[in-house]
Amino acid sequence: MILITIIENKKGINLKERFKELIDFRELLWTLAYRDFKVKYSQTLLGGLWAIIEPLATAILLSIVFNKIAKANTYNINPILFGLSGMIVWNYFSNVISQGSNSLILAQNMIKKIYFPRILIPASKAIAAIPDLIIALVFTILFYFIYYHDYTWNILLLPVFILLAILSALGIGILFSAMNIRYRDFQHIVPFLTRIGLFITPIAYSVSDVPENYKWLFFINPMTGVIEGMRWCFFNINVDIIYFSISLAVNLLLLIFGFYYFNKMEKNIADII
């Protein structure tokens, strides 16, 4: 059968064609993700251990600031374990969006010389960081069984929230990478966002300590819902379903908008990068 390709300047996006193409190129997605993962730890001494050292050190630091100095409530749970349960997903999220937002610019040589669905570049960043997330998660579960004794069956639902974290990082990474093509301002905005995000995301404290008037503001943050969900899995801390739905909706909207905006920009990426 002869493959017929028609190239013309058409308005609008043919969704069916786009998805078919993504399926055709799925191997490239894994290959790109494998490259990033491999390169990240080549010539390092500790290798994959960095995946836990980084979030653990940050969680300890945050627990000193928030729990020892500011006396935030951690429900009598070991504050480092409490912080770590949020920190591992936040760490994944901030890594993916900061690498994702620069990914197209760093791959511009490739983009100008060969065709493939451009979305694979930021998307591969979300996949390349998954092994790190899993390593960190395994260590956290280990700490959990050592330092926490009221185990709950909720923990079986952890994969749901991990998946939510991945989708959330994927959507925002894709969106920022496309915006960065036209507005290089995002190179300055993203590091700023991840830095303040560390404090305005309930990592070392619980959102239930936030005054009722401001709570919705916290749940606009796409990571709040995920982290509160993680806490529910580990420690059976209740999450207000309405606030959780806000967070879920924000994530879904960002994912859809990210795909839409990327597809709209994709044709012109090689010309304006």
Added chain:
Amino acid sequence: MNKPIIEVEHLTKKFILGNNQSADIRRTLMNYFSKNTQPIEIKALDNISFSIEQGEVFGIIGPNGSGKSTLLKILSKITYPTSGKITIRGRVSSLLEVGTGFHPELTGRENIYLNGSILGMKRQEIKSKFDEIVDFSGVEQFIDTPVKHYSSGMYVRLAFSVAAHLEPEILLVDEVLSVGDLEFRQKSMGKMNEVSKQGRTVLFVSHNLNAIESLCTKGMYLNMGKIMGFGEIFPILNKYTNNSIKTNQVSLLTMSNKYLNNVNLKLKDNYSNLTSFFFSW
């Protein structure tokens, strides 16, 4: 009868000068408020139409900036046309550069898989051709060494070998045969010859007119985004070389009064025979 494998109808590509498409938010706002600034447009390709039949080895020649590379980029979907329509009947692989996506930290083996899948090969396909690729490149010994330790010659040889083992119906090639040493260059020319004899359609952009002449049967001469000549390769090459010589003559003559006293002019004809003139003003 068979339809042409590539059909290009009224293809135009405009570029906007002044980089006012990317830039930052500030510039976007400024452009928004000052509507009187007219962007300067240039036409890299100006309403061109042509078609290429199955199995042709087709050369595209022309001076720098004539639109050759833009045409290949549009055919390979890297950039989109401003207007016009292209119909391609077959699987396309484009080779605008060797070693696209190569990563210095990865080994030769890993880079073969990486580069192969970027070029559109399936993992299984690469696996089955792996030995052949390594053999062609001549770097067997170093295949599990990170390519950052390769010499630049080894690097391009490995990169070219991956590309040389693509098996598309249509191959787009942009000036990539000039890599490696003399022996490897002959090897790559041989490979190109082999590819063209297998009935594939090849579009070949080059400034190396000898290579064009020996590989291509038909061709096209582009200048300033317009087709100046199309058809059998010899008349096209003649037209191009004649035009280039004319242009150079003019500039030499205008220069001569002021700057040139003695000139030793060396010219190559289509068959690389060197002729030398010496004259003085």
